[in-house]
Amino acid sequence: MSTIKSIGILTSGGDAPGMNAAIRAVTRAAIYAGIKVYGIYHGYRGLIADEIEEFSTQNVSNIIQRGGTILKTARCKEFQTEEGRRQAYETLRRYKIDALVVIGGDGSLTGARIFGNEFSVPIVGLPGTIDNDLYGTDCTIGYDTALNTILECVDKIRDTATSHERLFFIEVMGRDAGFLALNGAIASGAEAAIIPEISTEVDQLGELIKAGFRKSKNSSIVLVAESPVTGGAMALAERVKNEYPEYDVRVTILGHLQRGGRPTAYDRILASRMGAAAIDALLDDQRNVMIGVKNDEIVYVPFSKAIKNEKPINRNLLDTLHRLSI
Numbered sequence: 001m002s003t004i005k006s007i008g009i010l011t012s013g014g015d016a017p018g019m020n021a022a023i024r025a026v027t028r029a030a031i032y033a034g035i036k037v038y039g040i041y042h043g044y045r046g047l048i049a050d051e052i053e054e055f056s057t058q059n060v061s062n063i064i065q066r067g068g069t070i071l072k073t074a075r076c077k078e079f080q081t082e083e084g085r086r087q088a089y090e091t092l093r094r095y096k097i098d099a100l101v102v103i104g105g106d107g108s109l110t111g112a113r114i115f116g117n118e119f120s121v122p123i124v125g126l127p128g129t130i131d132n133d134l135y136g137t138d139c140t141i142g143y144d145t146a147l148n149t150i151l152e153c154v155d156k157i158r159d160t161a162t163s164h165e166r167l168f169f170i171e172v173m174g175r176d177a178g179f180l181a182l183n184g185a186i187a188s189g190a191e192a193a194i195i196p197e198i199s200t201e202v203d204q205l206g207e208l209i210k211a212g213f214r215k216s217k218n219s220s221i222v223l224v225a226e227s228p229v230t231g232g233a234m235a236l237a238e239r240v241k242n243e244y245p246e247y248d249v250r251v252t253i254l255g256h257l258q259r260g261g262r263p264t265a266y267d268r269i270l271a272s273r274m275g276a277a278a279i280d281a282l283l284d285d286q287r288n289v290m291i292g293v294k295n296d297e298i299v300y301v302p303f304s305k306a307i308k309n310e311k312p313i314n315r316n317l318l319d320t321l322h323r324l325s326i
């Protein structure tokens with residue numbers, strides 16, 4: 001029998017569409033199992049500052065379709081100090097919260113790992129980030145929605161790019177991971193993706209220039225992952241403008257558009273499954289694990305693995321993109 005009678009739930013770090021579906025699933029699965037649920041606002045900041053409310057099933061009604069997070073999110077420097085984490089632990093004790101479910105990205109799960117070990121608090125994490133950069137899961141909550149948003153934008157840019165016969169560099173998010181840029185490029189029929197994983201090995205822009213971008217067409221679209229490693233769309237465009245003044249080059253930075261919007265069916269189902277699995281994991285006495293999905297099966301990934309390992313991109317996708325962009 002598990003000793004967990006009440007849990008706290010929070011969202012932390014960068015927001016991602018589908019976080020609300022995850023909050024709903026965790027809350028409902030917990031209440032279904034007879035566990036009390038506390039919603040903690042503003043991530044770790046609210047845990048330190050006591051921004052906590054008991055949740056009933058109604059608190060999570062009508063949110064599965066909404067982007068963002070009803071619990072709000074924040075970045076909290078104090079939680080990176082031992083004193084801050086001690087205050088967070090005191091709050092948990094006051095409310096008699098036995099365990100935590102943390103929904104967030106790499107940074108949030110790093111904090112969860114440290115806090116869980118320091119104070120022996122059982123914590124289960126859910127991968128909530130549009131970047132898809134957590135190891136041990138095929139997909140993170142929010143990635144599919146962001147990818148679809150990118151497609152919608154690129155389709156629109158393509159109309160104008162074709163009409164004016166321009167070369168567009170479109171910058172997408174990814175935080176040092178090329179998943180959004182690479183899969184976004186394949187799905188939108190772009191000519192190329194410039195991603196950090198490859199930038200360290202070859203001069204991707206140089207290769208593209210050598211190949212004459214797209215010889216058979218007059219317009220081109222290149223997706224660029226935002227990262228110091230790729231240099232970003234602006235810098236790449238400048239380079240082309242200087243070296244090839246004959247190209248009519250334009251830049252679009254998609255920015256925060258990519259974080260918003262109604263989650264796709266895929267993200268809602270993923271978040272619902274993962275949220276319910278978080279409660280199963282706690283009842284099963286799992287600690288310090290992130291819920292992942294591998295080959296459509298729920299898996300438990302130790303925090304140490306999820307956050308430490310660089311999740312590799314599938315290099316076959318690069319080859320596919322290259323072959324299809326002639």
Ligand code: ADP
Nearest residue numbers: 013014075076079080104105106107108110111
């Ligand atoms: P994400 O979860 O989207 O990767 P961040 O990297 O901004 O977002 O991390 C979110 C929060 O997680 C931070 O503001 C901080 O409160 C907490 N956090 C991140 N790294 C650590 C760490 N090393 N120790 C303690 N807390 C951390």
